[in-house]
Amino acid sequence: MPLDVPAIRSEFPIFRRTINGKRLVYLDSAASSQKPQAVIDAMVHVWSHSYANVHRGLYTLAEEATMAYEDARAKVARFVNASDVAEVINVRNATEGINLVAYSWGEQHVHAGDRIVITELEHHANLVPWQQLAKRKGAKLAYIPVTDDGLLDITVLPGLLDDGRTKVVACSVMSNVLGTLPPVVEIAAMAHAAGALVVMDGAQAAPHMPIDVQSIGADFLAFSGHKLCGPGVGVLWGRRELLEAMPPFLFGGDMILTVKREDSKWNALPYKFEAGTPAIAEVVGLGAAIDYLTGIGMPAIQEHERRLLPYAIARLSEIPELRVLGPGPAERGAVVSFTLEGVHPHDIGALLDEEGICVRAGHHCAQPIHDRFCIPASARASFYIYNDENDVDDLVAALRKTVSLLARR
Numbered sequence: 470m471p472l473d474v475p476a477i478r479s480e481f482p483i484f485r486r487t488i489n490g491k492r493l494v495y496l497d498s499a500a501s502s503q504k505p506q507a508v509i510d511a512m513v514h515v516w517s518h519s520y521a522n523v524h525r526g527l528y529t530l531a532e533e534a535t536m537a538y539e540d541a542r543a544k545v546a547r548f549v550n551a552s553d554v555a556e557v558i559n560v561r562n563a564t565e566g567i568n569l570v571a572y573s574w575g576e577q578h579v580h581a582g583d584r585i586v587i588t589e590l591e592h593h594a595n596l597v598p599w600q601q602l603a604k605r606k607g608a609k610l611a612y613i614p615v616t617d618d619g620l621l622d623i624t625v626l627p628g629l630l631d632d633g634r635t636k637v638v639a640c641s642v643m644s645n646v647l648g649t650l651p652p653v654v655e656i657a658a659m660a661h662a663a664g665a666l667v668v669m670d671g672a673q674a675a676p677h678m679p680i681d682v683q684s685i686g687a688d689f690l691a692f693s694g695h696k697l698c699g700p701g702v703g704v705l706w707g708r709r710e711l712l713e714a715m716p717p718f719l720f721g722g723d724m725i726l727t728v729k730r731e732d733s734k735w736n737a738l739p740y741k742f743e744a745g746t747p748a749i750a751e752v753v754g755l756g757a758a759i760d761y762l763t764g765i766g767m768p769a770i771q772e773h774e775r776r777l778l779p780y781a782i783a784r785l786s787e788i789p790e791l792r793v794l795g796p797g798p799a800e801r802g803a804v805v806s807f808t809l810e811g812v813h814p815h816d817i818g819a820l821l822d823e824e825g826i827c828v829r830a831g832h833h834c835a836q837p838i839h840d841r842f843c844i845p846a847s848a849r850a851s852f853y854i855y856n857d858e859n860d861v862d863d864l865v866a867a868l869r870k871t872v873s874l875l876a877r878r
């Protein structure tokens with residue numbers, strides 16, 4: 470069943486507003502998605518009805534807040550098919566989740582002369598933490614290259630794994646620039662066969678497709694709530710035995726069992742990795758976002774974007790000055806980065822804004838992949854459940870207007 474996009478749009482209050490007198494065409498969900506009323510209501514309900522700190526008080530409000538917070542964790546666990554709810558760690562965002570692994574696991578297991586393998590298409594969040602770990606440890610950082618078609622060239626991987634020095638392979642499940650869907654299951658199988666750990670950046674994938682951590686081959690998977698209709702909170706899922714063996718990343722309240730003057734003992738999972746007061750209403754909001762998305766159905770969402778993406782690429786390709794980056798529609802998710810000959814992406818962004826259209830312009834926190842294609846920046850249109858062909862048509866019309874306007878100048 471195709472998604473009823475007008476009905477979905479009506480559930481997002483932001484689409485009632487206009488931008489510069491035009492209807493809002495929101496094409497920047499890869500940066501952050503809009504929020505349905507159900508998520509806003511869930512957070513307001515916590516604050517106005519059941520708010521207190523969690524895991525501490527013995528009074529009714531504290532128990533209600535704790536139950537809502539832990540109920541949301543259970544929803545996240547089901548959403549990614551975790552076998553154990555204690556494997557779900559609430560963090561600030563995907564960035565913090567990856568940093569947690571790079572510090573806690575990385576400091577213990579990566580040594581001088583070891584290798585960390587990442588890919589050329591990583592977001593800085595899955596690049597800089599590994600680059601800096603490698604620097605601190607005197608380890609090597611190796612990149613799986615991207616082909617001219619925007620695909621990963623995994624033929625280099627056996628050569629990077631066969632000496633047994635690779636400790637970790639970190640890879641995005643979907644690129645935020647090219648939309649590329651790397652063969653993560655295959656990469657994980659190769660990495661595991663060579664004794665390396667696999668960290669997956671699910672920030673772009675989790676909002677758009679079903680994720681099953683038990684079959685995808687990840688040891689850790691990080692993603693952000695704000696890209697999947699939820700608020701600003703993130704998730705790190707990790708395999709229990711790995712998390713059990715890891716030292717805490719942050720120290721303080723709630724992550725301890727006992728504290729004496731000279732030493733402390735750590736709390737059980739997942740609390741060992743949740744120092745201090747968490748983002749309580751945000752975590753509950755994430756649970757509501759997951760309810761909302763699973764209500765629509767993740768396979769249906771994936772199918773909707775699989776239908777919209779070829780239409781978007783075909784329509785954009787009608788503009789002779791426009792170059793779409795990345796692979797063909799069959800091998801990517803619903804993110805389309807492009808350049809327009811003679812027009813700086815920032816000007817594209819500003820001119821589209823006059824038409825009520827929101828796109829991202831810049832390097833999208835992924836400089837190495839732009840360097841790979843010898844461009845400093847690009848414009849990016851990204852699609853989600855509330856977008857349809859009308860949005861694509863408005864984008865194409867506005868881009869044509871941009872081209873003719875700048876040609877006249």
Ligand code: PMP
Nearest residue numbers: 562563564592594645672673693
């Ligand atoms: N990885 C990818 C692929 C992303 O697109 C993003 C967000 N742009 C991140 C990681 C980081 O997400 P956050 O800023 O929520 O930590």
